[in-house]
Amino acid sequence: MPKLFESITIRKEIIKNRAWVSPMCTYSSNDGMANDWHLVHLGSRAMGGAGLVMMEATAVSPEGRISPWDMGLWKDKHIEPMKKITNFISECGSTPAIQLAHAGRKASTNRPWLGGGNVEKESGGWDPVGPSNIPYSNKSLIPKELKTNEIEKIIEDFVLASKRSIEAGFKVIELHFAHGYLVHEFLSPISNHREDEYGGNFENRILLATTIASSVREEIGNDIPLFARLSVTEYFPGEGWDLESSIKLSKNLKLLGIDLIDCSSGANYSEQEIKLKPGYQVNLSQQIKNQANILTGAVGLITEPEHADLILESEEADAIFMAREYLRNPYWALYAEKNKASWPLQYQRSIDI
Numbered sequence: 001m002p003k004l005f006e007s008i009t010i011r012k013e014i015i016k017n018r019a020w021v022s023p024m025c026t027y028s029s030n031d032g033m034a035n036d037w038h039l040v041h042l043g044s045r046a047m048g049g050a051g052l053v054m055m056e057a058t059a060v061s062p063e064g065r066i067s068p069w070d071m072g073l074w075k076d077k078h079i080e081p082m083k084k085i086t087n088f089i090s091e092c093g094s095t096p097a098i099q100l101a102h103a104g105r106k107a108s109t110n111r112p113w114l115g116g117g118n119v120e121k122e123s124g125g126w127d128p129v130g131p132s133n134i135p136y137s138n139k140s141l142i143p144k145e146l147k148t149n150e151i152e153k154i155i156e157d158f159v160l161a162s163k164r165s166i167e168a169g170f171k172v173i174e175l176h177f178a179h180g181y182l183v184h185e186f187l188s189p190i191s192n193h194r195e196d197e198y199g200g201n202f203e204n205r206i207l208l209a210t211t212i213a214s215s216v217r218e219e220i221g222n223d224i225p226l227f228a229r230l231s232v233t234e235y236f237p238g239e240g241w242d243l244e245s246s247i248k249l250s251k252n253l254k255l256l257g258i259d260l261i262d263c264s265s266g267a268n269y270s271e272q273e274i275k276l277k278p279g280y281q282v283n284l285s286q287q288i289k290n291q292a293n294i295l296t297g298a299v300g301l302i303t304e305p306e307h308a309d310l311i312l313e314s315e316e317a318d319a320i321f322m323a324r325e326y327l328r329n330p331y332w333a334l335y336a337e338k339n340k341a342s343w344p345l346q347y348q349r350s351i352d353i
């Protein structure tokens with residue numbers, strides 16, 4: 001059997017294969033609520049055979065949303081509609097996962113299909129926050145520098161959202177430490193100019209990430225897998241967040257109970273130049289896997305089953321996350337597996353593959 005379709009057990013969770021749905025914002029919530037859109041969007045990928053289906057970046061507080069239409073878990077009211085989704089994903093034999101996030105200085109922006117850009121306060125936006133008052137780009141809002149007690153509140157927000165995630169039926173939690181959102185902003189010397197215990201040297205800049213990781217692990221106990229998504233490098237030509245920093249951080253996170261590093265890159269430096277090609281981030285996964293000795297997920301322009309399988313066989317990653325290919329084809333995993341027995345029973349009699 002190709003490794004792509006071998007199960008993987010992480011803590012108490014058996015994930016049926018390694019073809020996973022990467023988190024994707026769909027900007028389709030009101031007041032952070034999940035609805036039928038999310039049920040069908042995520043549910044169809046679970047029906048389509050993905051081993052793990054991850055809910056989009058889900059804000060731990062209203063100010064932590066990228067846009068006013070983001071998914072949220074900052075209040076108990078959010079739990080019930082998510083249960084319908086996690087139940088359905090589980091019924092399909094897939095693992096429901098959720099990505100918990102705070103957008104930091106990149107908050108309060110418009111839906112991409114409305115042209116993106118900032119949402120001003122008069123139109124329902126809010127003041128973004130960050131480690132320092134440095135905007136992402138010259139078009140971005142200037143963030144308010146967080147005070148220590150506000151940072152502590154955000155750590156608590158992650159903990160409470162992780163508790164609600166379990167109540168909502170999620171079996172895996174991922175902490176979003178990537179893509180220039182709040183935690184990445186703290187990690188990087190280009191966005192973090194603080195002079196307190198959360199800024200300055202490497203140990204201080206990783207303090208928010210490590211405290212969130214250890215506090216969430218303490219909250220959820222030992223059975224639930226906990227992942228972290230990192231921008232392994234931010235492509236800054238100078239002293240920015242890079243592979244070496246990510247290896248060091250991953251070693252720390254492993255000791256604190258993180259099970260898998262989801263290896264992405266970029267999005268904290270607005271002038272970044274990325275050479276895109278199939279599997280362009282796989283080498284980052286391979287380096288983290290080998291040098292930090294931790295499970296990894298590879299992501300980024302992986303679209304062919306043979307390529308996905310080769311990455312796993314050559315031990316460059318333990319699982320494959322895919323985003324856009326699953327948008328094109330929610331049934332990617334079933335077609336890739338070529339095994340009629342994996343299709344929903346309701347369909348098996350009627351199709352030839």
Ligand SMILES: Cc1cc2nc3c(=O)[nH]c(=O)nc-3n(C[C@H](O)[C@H](O)[C@H](O)COP(=O)(O)O)c2cc1C
Binds near residue numbers: 178299
């Ligand atoms: C529509 C869309 C929404 C996304 N939203 C998120 C998100 O919520 N969280 C995240 O970490 N990455 C997000 N990403 C990035 C993807 O998870 C993935 O890392 C990236 O698209 C590269 O994988 P791909 O080449 O398979 O699409 C998004 C990507 C797309 C296309």
